[in-house]
Amino acid sequence: MASKQIQIPLLTWRRLVGDLTARGAGTRETGAFLMGKQGDEGRAVLDFLCYDDLDRRALTHGIVEFHRGGFSKLWDICKDRGLQVLADVHTHPTLDVRQSYTDKVNPMLPVRGHVALILPRYGVTSRWSLAPAGIYRFAGRGRWDTFLADAADCPVKLSLW
């Protein structure tokens, strides 16, 4: 079952990458959930929430570790605002945006079709394109599909609006 493409408005993406870069300060991995609504035309990202705003302990060891308490906060915010989690994004230290073992075995949302993005260099990367990012979609049972940003079947794309 192919899920509909997730559209990220370019301005939201620029704000997100800038925010993760600032929070990472060139020294630690950071991440965020992308939230939005499911419509007939597809899925549009309307906002994001950074892990360390949801769970202050999320980033203490320099690797992204998100705790249960953060999730209940996340679900409350989504419910209040009528939003769904559409994807997550986190940063890696180097240009290597392949998933780590931990990334593979611990999807932030263990739901088939969930999309995970990885940004290189603690987020110091293009704010205009998804090309430098690792793009993965959870296929269930520890398996992930990998996509290139410009592929026709890529599950996520930047939109002008």
Ligand SMILES: [Zn+2]
């Ligand atoms: Zn990772």
